[in-house]
Structure formats: structure tokens, C-alpha cells
Amino acid sequence: MELIPLAPGAESLAAHRQRLGPLPTLPSGQLIAELEASGLLGRGGAGFPVGRKWRAVAERSSGGAVVLANGAEGEPLSLKDRTLMAGRPHLVIDGALLAARAVAADNIIFYVGGEHRAAQAALRDALAERSRDLQGGARIATAPGGYVSGEESAAVHFVNAGDARPTTIPPRPFERGVGGRPTLVQNVESLALAALIARRGHAWYQGLGHGQARGLGLVTVSGAVNHAGVREVEFGSTLGDAAAAAGGVSGDVGAVLLGGYFGGWADVDQQWGLPLDAHSMRARGLALGCGVVHFLPAQTCGVEATARIMTYLASQSARQCGPCVFGLAAIAGATQRLGARSPKADDLERIARWSGQLTGRGACRHPDGAVALLQSAMHVFADDFAAHQRRRCLTTSVPARVAVA
Amino acid sequence: MAETLQIDRIRCDGHGLCAELLPELISLDDWGFPIIKAGTLPPSLVEHARRAVDACPVLALRLASMTPVTQRH
Ligand SMILES: Cc1cc2nc3c(=O)[nH]c(=O)nc-3n(C[C@H](O)[C@H](O)[C@H](O)COP(=O)(O)O)c2cc1C
Numbered sequence: 001m002e003l004i005p006l007a008p009g010a011e012s013l014a015a016h017r018q019r020l021g022p023l024p025t026l027p028s029g030q031l032i033a034e035l036e037a038s039g040l041l042g043r044g045g046a047g048f049p050v051g052r053k054w055r056a057v058a059e060r061s062s063g064g065a066v067v068l069a070n071g072a073e074g075e076p077l078s079l080k081d082r083t084l085m086a087g088r089p090h091l092v093i094d095g096a097l098l099a100a101r102a103v104a105a106d107n108i109i110f111y112v113g114g115e116h117r118a119a120q121a122a123l124r125d126a127l128a129e130r131s132r133d134l135q136g137g138a139r140i141a142t143a144p145g146g147y148v149s150g151e152e153s154a155a156v157h158f159v160n161a162g163d164a165r166p167t168t169i170p171p172r173p174f175e176r177g178v179g180g181r182p183t184l185v186q187n188v189e190s191l192a193l194a195a196l197i198a199r200r201g202h203a204w205y206q207g208l209g210h211g212q213a214r215g216l217g218l219v220t221v222s223g224a225v226n227h228a229g230v231r232e233v234e235f236g237s238t239l240g241d242a243a244a245a246a247g248g249v250s251g252d253v254g255a256v257l258l259g260g261y262f263g264g265w266a267d268v269d270q271q272w273g274l275p276l277d278a279h280s281m282r283a284r285g286l287a288l289g290c291g292v293v294h295f296l297p298a299q300t301c302g303v304e305a306t307a308r309i310m311t312y313l314a315s316q317s318a319r320q321c322g323p324c325v326f327g328l329a330a331i332a333g334a335t336q337r338l339g340a341r342s343p344k345a346d347d348l349e350r351i352a353r354w355s356g357q358l359t360g361r362g363a364c365r366h367p368d369g370a371v372a373l374l375q376s377a378m379h380v381f382a383d384d385f386a387a388h389q390r391r392r393c394l395t396t397s398v399p400a401r402v403a404v405a
Numbered sequence: 406m407a408e409t410l411q412i413d414r415i416r417c418d419g420h421g422l423c424a425e426l427l428p429e430l431i432s433l434d435d436w437g438f439p440i441i442k443a444g445t446l447p448p449s450l451v452e453h454a455r456r457a458v459d460a461c462p463v464l465a466l467r468l469a470s471m472t473p474v475t476q477r478h
């Protein structure tokens with residue numbers, strides 16, 4: 001176990017140092033090269049190569065860059081970031097410190113969801129213990145609740161102006177972010193993994209994984225399993241392995257939601273052997289995203305579960321861009337009517353058309369993620385959607401437990 | 406250099422004027438917000454596109470030259 005604490009509660013600085021030794025002092029160029037060679041991908045959802053992002057910020061920095069460690073974790077089915085921050089705050093801080101050195105930043109902001117109380121407390125205490133390393137250049141910013149506040153331009157906007165709504169790009173944060181300075185926005189798990197790679201080298205990370213896949217990361221397993229929670233997996237281990245690591249499935253499973261509300265549904269019978277790995281999943285039209293794995297019980301109606309998620313996502317629009325505000329609301333309304341088996345005559349047709357029209361039409365990717373989820377649902381639950389349009393349901397509907405705020 | 410039509414989605418408030426002036430490239434969705442045809446602007450439409458850009462009452466539309474994408478999220 002590399003990311004999971006060895007004992008309950010927050011790991012102390014002494015325990016952290018005993019486990020991993022001191023913070024390495026590689027020169028910036030070498031550290032970035034290690035990260036690039038490791039193949040580490042961002043763990044916040046988009047899966048962008050971490051080393052390449054550090055390089056982009058380092059190239060623009062003349063000493064005053066900013067590191068924004070993203071621990072907003074607004075995704076309702078994800079727990080991995082808060083669990084990591086609460087249990088291994090010093091590892092996250094190590095990653096942020098290394099990033100700050102590599103990109104020549106003099107300011108680190110830990111952007112942590114306000115509702116993640118244990119994570120907030122652990123980081124606050126850990127930052128106090130590290131005051132010598134940090135020399136006053138680090139602080140916590142409490143992210144407001146909401147799905148979109150973790151989006152990178154929203155995070156920057158919040159730190160700059162107290163408003164956690166996305167802004168128009170360009171400029172992207174790595175060009176002009178906090179205080180107008182080049183800003184590295186990096187998920188907290190990505191930073192923790194970078195801190196491990198800095199100590200052990202890229203070959204260590206490349207040596208982990210099964211099959212074609214390389215590396216390890218955290219996933220959050222929930223739904224119809226016996227022991228839901230955060231698990232560490234070597235990439236390339238299968239969906240079946242993830243279920244087993246969560247105590248096995250607790251009953252018949254109909255489908256699985258992969259990657260979070262920005263990911264998609266998959267047919268579980270076809271995918272037990274699916275390698276959990278960003279590249280392999282992308283090749284199959286799926287996404288590892290932020291590592292959410294949610295098993296939907298067979299008795300739960302996929303249309304209803306999807307309607308709940310779409311309603312939630314529509315409610316989370318930052319209400320700035322017409323296509324997102326009106327499009328997601330209309331989709332949520334029609335999907336709800338379908339879920340309740342009281343659709344208008346052409347609801348199914350309309351959600352198909354609308355979901356094809358929203359991608360790339362918001363300032364941020366909120367609508368893109370939402371319609372990707374709906375499209376996957378219309379594929380995996382095609383028979384159910386068709387039945388619901390005819391006012392029938394194919395499952396003995398037990399209300400969906402997909403958690404929404 | 407090839408140009409594309411770009412739209413500031415936060416600014417755009419769905420006046421729909423642009424679609425009237427450039428129906429070849431811009432259509433409107435069910436709520437009156439523009440859908441721009443993908444790809445670069447054909448040279449024959451550049452003049453029309455400029456007119457649409459100038460007509461947008463909230464300055465949401467612009468012509469941008471294609472720059473290589475260095476980072477995507
Ligand atoms: C609507 C939306 C919400 C997001 N929420 C989060 C979040 O809570 N935490 C996070 O790390 N990234 C989130 N992201 C992704 C960030 O924009 C960004 O890509 C990420 O923090 C970069 O870190 P990474 O490359 O290490 O993944 C979100 C993106 C979108 C479009």
C-alpha cells in the first residue's frame with residue numbers, strides 16, 4: 001500500500017519520514033523528466049500527463065508561479081481525495097512542495113472542499129508541522145460545495161475573487177491563473193504520486209501495473225458491494241478485482257458506473273475483465289476519470305438512476321452559459337419524465353438529439369461530461385429507455401442509491 | 406493562416422443575430438444559442454463571418470487564427 005495510511009487517523013510527520021525518508025532534492029529539470037518518463041497521468045479526471053503540465057508551467061514561470069493543489073472533490077461518488085488528505089497529508093504536501101520547486105512557485109494553495117472536515121483538519125495540522133519547509137508560502141483555501149467548483153478555472157477564480165464559477169479560456173491557468181501568474185492546478189492524488197515517483201524514480205512506477213498498464217492509483221468502489229470504500233489498485237487490475245477488493249458484490253449487479261458522473265455506464269457482464277487503466281478504458285470508449293466504480297444493483301432501474309444523476313448535474317451548472325443552463329435542464333426534465341414512466345411523446349428522441357448538441361458548448365466541460373454520461377446510459381440501458389418511453393419498466397424498481405446532494 | 410469562429414459562452418446571451426448573418430456556419434439550438442459548424446472558415450465566408458462578429462451585441466463572437474493546442478483538459 002503506497003497511498004493508504006498504515007494506521008487510522010492522519011499520519012504524523014515522524015511516521016511519514018520514517019516510512020519514506022526525507023524529501024528528495026532533485027534539480028527541477030530532472031524531476032520533470034522523471035515524471036514524464038513515469039507516464040503519470042492526472043488523477044482529477046481528465047488524465048492529462050503530469051510531467052508535461054509541470055513543464056508547461058515551468059517554462060512560463062520566472063519565479064512567481066503558483067501551485068494549486070486541487071482537493072475540492074465535488075464528485076458525489078468519490079472519496080479518494082478526502083481520504084488521502086485526511087490520512088497522508090504530508091505526502092500531499094511533499095508533492096506540492098516538489099511541484100513548487102520544479103515550476104519555481106513561491107505560493108502553494110491547498111484548495112479543499114469545505115465539507116471534507118477530516119481532510120481540512122489533517123492538512124491544517126500538517127502544514128503547521130511543516131512551517132520550516134513551507135516558509136509561509138502555503139495556505140488552505142476552503143472550496144465551496146458544488147460539482148463545478150473543482151473545475152480548474154473555477155478554483156483559480158475562487159482564489160482570485162471568491163467566486164467558484166469557471167471563467168472563459170484562454171487564458172488557461174497554466175498561462176495566467178492565481179494573481180495573473182502561471183498556475184499549476186494539480187489534483188492532490190496526482191501530487192502524492194509525484195512525491196513517490198520523485199523518491200523512487202520513474203522505473204518504480206513503470207514497474208507497477210498489470211498487462212499493458214503501468215502505475216497505481218486510488219479508486220472509490222461503491223454500490224452493490226460488501227465493503228464500499230477507497231482502494232488502491234495497480235492499473236490494469238480488472239473491474240472484477242476491484243469488486244473483490246471491496247468485499248465482493250452483495251447481489252446481482254446490472255451495470256457499473258465508471259469514472260464518476262463525468263464517466264459512463266458500462267455493461268457489467270461484458271466488463272468484469274476490463275482493465276482499470278486510463279489508456280485501456282479510453283480505447284473501449286470508457287473513462288477511468290477520477291476512479292469511481294459504482295455497481296448498480298440489478299433490481300435498480302438504470303433509467304431512474306440516470307435521471308437522478310442528470311437532475312443533479314443540471315442543478316450544478318454554474319448558470320453562466322446558455323447551452324449548459326437550458327440544455328442540461330431540459331435533458332434532466334425529459335430524463336426525469338422517462339424515469340417516472342410519464343414521458344412526453346418524443347422525450348427519448350429529444351434527449352438523444354440534445355445530448356449530441358451540447359459537447360464543447362460551455363465555458364467549461366461540465367456539459368460535455370453530463371451528456372457523455374447520458375449517452376452511455378442510452379446505450380447500456382437502451383431497452384430500458386425504450387420501455388420507459390412506452391411507460392413500462394423492466395426492473396422491479398428499487399430506488400437508485402446513487403448519492404446526490 | 407486558417408481562421409475559426411470562436412464564441413465566449415459566458416458572454417453570449419442568445420440574441421441569435423449571428424445565425425441570421427451567417428446561416429452557412431451558425432445554427433441555433435432549441436433555446437436560441439448558437440451551434441457553430443466545426444472546422445476552419447472557408448475563405449469565401451470570411452467576410453460574412455466578420456460581419457457577424459461585428460454585429461454581436463455583447464462581443465461574444467470572435468475570429469481566431471488556429472493555434473496549436475498545447476494543453477487540453
Ligand atoms: C465540472 C468539473 C469539475 C471538476 N472537479 C474537480 C475536482 O473536484 N477535483 C479535481 O482534482 N479536479 C476536478 N476537475 C478537473 C480539473 O479541472 C483539473 O483538470 C484537475 O484538477 C487537474 O489535475 P490533474 O491533472 O492532476 O487531474 C473538474 C473538472 C470539471 C470540468
Ligand code: SF4
Pocket residue numbers: 148165166167316317318319320321324325361362363364365366367414
Ligand atoms: S458550462 Fe455550465 S458549469 Fe461550465 S461555466 Fe458554463 S454554465 Fe458554468
Ligand code: SF4
Pocket residue numbers: 412416417418419420421422423424437438439460461462463464465466
Ligand atoms: S449574436 Fe452574439 S450573443 Fe447573439 S447568439 Fe450570436 S454570439 Fe450569442
